Amino acid sequence: MKYIYADNGATTRMSDAAVAAMLPFLQDCYGNPSSLHSVGQKAAEALVKARETVARCLNADPKEITFTSGGSEADNQAILTAAALGRKKGKTHIISTTIEHHAVLHTLNKLAKEGFEVTLLPVTPGTGLVTAEQVRDAIRDDTCLVSVMFANNEIGTIEPVKEIAAVCKEKKVLFHTDAVQAVGHVKVDVKDLGADFLALSGHKFHGPKGVGALYCRRGILLQSLIEGGAQERGKRAGTENLAAIVGMAAALEESVKNLDETARRTTAVRDRLIKGLRAVGHCVLNGDRENRLPGNVNYCFEGIEGESLLLLLDDRGVAASSGSACTSGSLDPSHVLLAIGRPHEIAHGSLRLSIDETVTEEDADYIVEQVKEVVGYLRNMSPVWRDLKSGKTAFITEE
């Protein structure tokens, strides 16, 4: 049976280039980059090269790149660094948004418990966009950090981070962006962007899991989260995960090299999915139609619940994800869907398809067909759908 992986927002398959780059560092070149002997120095050279590659892909200086265990650690380190710097100056106000990843939101919750005041900007209903004006209005004399994600992981909305960075620069407030979903998929140039911190994760662009990086603009003293050895210029102790770092660099280099072509192809298939799924009826697209990640499709289907949709799609060879409570392991559906104004009733019926360039137009048509059938089947056994159809309750979405 056909199996179409449409959950690249969760993780991706490693590219051949990334695997090939990693393999030597698992056995032949196993040295510790901190060792003085030649095996170690070979490893140290590879580490330098990987850092240069990642820096070049982002238009950063290698000294501005710190390797981490992933996007979450990078987000944590950026935010905690800015908070520590702020506290020293008596600035304990942080601005972010309601649709950030938990790596950001939970770190902010922790800081709130430690006396920081956190303002979470509301986003535009439906699209999830925030504006630079909102940020400008929220900045106070005691604001030490603005953290706005580059692109949202669930609804794919690309935020106006360049404009936001400009406001932050003007107001002399540090700006962090969680670019985990953006790097390798859309153009990310830290100089052009003007961010002070930027977090990325290797496995979101066909690199390995368990590795990421934090860009920290030169001149900002990064605070270490893990104390120990002097690795990463003393900003992240622990023997480097060299194979993963090298694999990530190879994956990023390839993704950035092919970015325009990949984005063009993926966007075309994405648009075919968006159009095709609309025909299912009584559904609504989540996220901005234009400012959107090339591979992201996210719909709420009225009258059904997302987990059963996912399980049945999996049976039919389509791997996807959902923001329903049942898939999040909590009582509430996705905080992002609620933040863009979707009522609980339809937020439970969400479907995210995150495709890469291997998904063809034919695959898209297959996915649409399967979703149509499964949604129809589930609606047929849904008392909510019965009430909607009979007019007992009112539809939230348009036919």
Next chain:
Amino acid sequence: MALYSEKVMDHFRNPRNVGVIEDADGVGEVGNAKCGDIMKFYIKVDDDVVTDIKFETFGCGSAIASASMATELIKGQPVSEVLTLTNKAVVEALDGLPPHKIHCSVLAEEVIKAALKDYYDRHGIAYDPELFPDDHDCETCEL
């Protein structure tokens, strides 16, 4: 998927007794769309025996499976037996549910009781109100 037992997946993929009974003797509905789970049961009762049962469910895989299994456990049983059915029996019959899905089996127990209560009410049959505690306790949904 390893999330659920084979039994759960079987009842989810091939739910038994799905549908509506237009001239039901009792109808029960529990849960709400806000929480993401709704079960609705329709029963026919003859000579104090549940002779037919149909269900509708809005919910996750384990909600559909729990409802399906509950209908199988009940069909053909005397009302007195049906009243003693617990969520635990549903869980056991399904070879277990993940901890955060136990509330689905609770909904199944509650919807059966709600349908029976409706049957008693419609037919003017006296019953002990303690058999039917009030509303669904949302605490059971908490992790």
